[in-house]
Amino acid sequence: MANLKTNFLGFELKNPIGVSSCDFGGHEYLAKRVIDQGIGWLTGKTCHRIDGPHRWPRPFFYSLKKFGPELKDSWVCSQMFHNMPYEEWLEKEGPKIVKLCHDNGVMYIGSVGAAGTDGKEWADLCKDMEQLGCDAVELDTGGPHATFGAVEAQADCGAPLAMDPEKAYAVAKACVEAVKIPVIFKCTPQCVNQAAVAIAIEKAGAHAISANNAFYGTWIDHETGTFYGGPYAVGGLMGRSWQLFSLAKLLETTATLKGYPVIGIGGIFTWDDCVRYLMAGASITGLCSSVYSRGVGVLKDCIDGLDAFMDRKGYKSIDDFKSCVVDQFMYVRDYPREHWMAAKSPILPDFKMENCTKCGLCAKVCPYGAIAMTENGPQVNTDVCMGCGWCMGHCTAKEQVINMVRRDTKELIWNGRGAHEAWFKD
Numbered sequence: 001m002a003n004l005k006t007n008f009l010g011f012e013l014k015n016p017i018g019v020s021s022c023d024f025g026g027h028e029y030l031a032k033r034v035i036d037q038g039i040g041w042l043t044g045k046t047c048h049r050i051d052g053p054h055r056w057p058r059p060f061f062y063s064l065k066k067f068g069p070e071l072k073d074s075w076v077c078s079q080m081f082h083n084m085p086y087e088e089w090l091e092k093e094g095p096k097i098v099k100l101c102h103d104n105g106v107m108y109i110g111s112v113g114a115a116g117t118d119g120k121e122w123a124d125l126c127k128d129m130e131q132l133g134c135d136a137v138e139l140d141t142g143g144p145h146a147t148f149g150a151v152e153a154q155a156d157c158g159a160p161l162a163m164d165p166e167k168a169y170a171v172a173k174a175c176v177e178a179v180k181i182p183v184i185f186k187c188t189p190q191c192v193n194q195a196a197v198a199i200a201i202e203k204a205g206a207h208a209i210s211a212n213n214a215f216y217g218t219w220i221d222h223e224t225g226t227f228y229g230g231p232y233a234v235g236g237l238m239g240r241s242w243q244l245f246s247l248a249k250l251l252e253t254t255a256t257l258k259g260y261p262v263i264g265i266g267g268i269f270t271w272d273d274c275v276r277y278l279m280a281g282a283s284i285t286g287l288c289s290s291v292y293s294r295g296v297g298v299l300k301d302c303i304d305g306l307d308a309f310m311d312r313k314g315y316k317s318i319d320d321f322k323s324c325v326v327d328q329f330m331y332v333r334d335y336p337r338e339h340w341m342a343a344k345s346p347i348l349p350d351f352k353m354e355n356c357t358k359c360g361l362c363a364k365v366c367p368y369g370a371i372a373m374t375e376n377g378p379q380v381n382t383d384v385c386m387g388c389g390w391c392m393g394h395c396t397a398k399e400q401v402i403n404m405v406r407r408d409t410k411e412l413i414w415n416g417r418g419a420h421e422a423w424f425k426d
Contacts, residue, residue, distance in 0.1 A: 004310070004318065006284065008283050009135075009136055009207055011107045011135060017286075017302050017303050018042055018285070019042050019287055019288065022292075027093060034296055034299055035106055038299070038300055039106060040106065041109065042106055054084070057230055060079040064076070072239070073289070075293070076217055076234060076237070077235040078234040081140075098134060109135060113139075113140040119171050125137075127179055129179075130179045136181050136182040136208075137175070137179065138184040138210055139183065140186050141186055163188065165200035168200050169200040169201070173204035175206075184206065184208040185201045189213065189245060194249050195256040199256065209263070211265065214236060214238075215238070216235060216236055218232065218233045218236070243269075245267075246265070246266025247276060249266075250282060255329045258326060259323075261283045263282065269293075271301065274302050275309060275321070279321055279323070336423075345407065346408070346424075348407050349385070349403070351378055352403075356397060359396060360378075362395060366390065367390060370386070371385075387404065389414065392404060400415065402416075403416075
């Protein structure tokens, strides 16, 4: 059995898998449900003194599953910060959650939100979390996902603060100077220059970053010609597909500040999703929407899956593969490629006909019309094939049928696993 223990901000966690800020960290009875799955850490539901986001509409979860199988894990959420008055949570619910976590060896991260860039207001909330006994505090600058009020006092609440390096620096610095527990800055994917914000957060002395919060979104019911759920833009949970974007935003931080502690969140649904985030430089990984979409058991599935993966690969600890792709990350402009794309692609698909099922899917989806089905199987028109690899990704055969090779030498360029060869060296 692999050793899943990992160190985060001075705390030894039983494993790197936890639950990011949501209901399950805001109420004791819900916290118990996820703690019983064996998680290593838990972040609280964001607490605050802002007038507005505690008054959720009901219903507030709008699953989009009925609109197609591609949306089975997608939903729109008009729930915002904690629905309990701040002082009541601090006095009654908070202490019970902290005790529950500590009794079960789970790191508890308090989450706070304030309206605007008043560092003192943020710092006062952090002091409350420290006094409560939280192991660390997360600054939820990435939410609410969209403006919940048009009043000027709330203009910098949420994402606008998390997109501005100077404002992020000021708030993070005020909080770091106010408390002794670690301060974690939660980032928003709406930020265009995440690297600049990450540098500002590090300079402010913050101890870690959470990357990333969800986007905002909305949905339209085409049958009724109106909005689905609520007629507003709120939290948009996009399922596993969200991970593609969140991973890229995460790497903007981990490739810029190598070794800096980061909580990887956003679109994590399975054990291999956890592995991807760890390989991309995350210190620990958090699930949220997947716990709602697939139930609390998804947490134990991830822990067990990670354990089995490490045994299969011979990894003795998380450090054996953590950050392994960070140094490979680059801009596409820096990757070797043709100086000008040739009229006839130097790269072509090569079909292993004995494994082909002749289903015809490759011909159906080829965007360039380069593949035609014959009695002998797919035939490629090499004059119009662009060497894009789309056919390879859609092949459903159990055995490998398609490889991407050089036109001139038949040298293997990509077999559909890992990174393709940097073949252009001429």
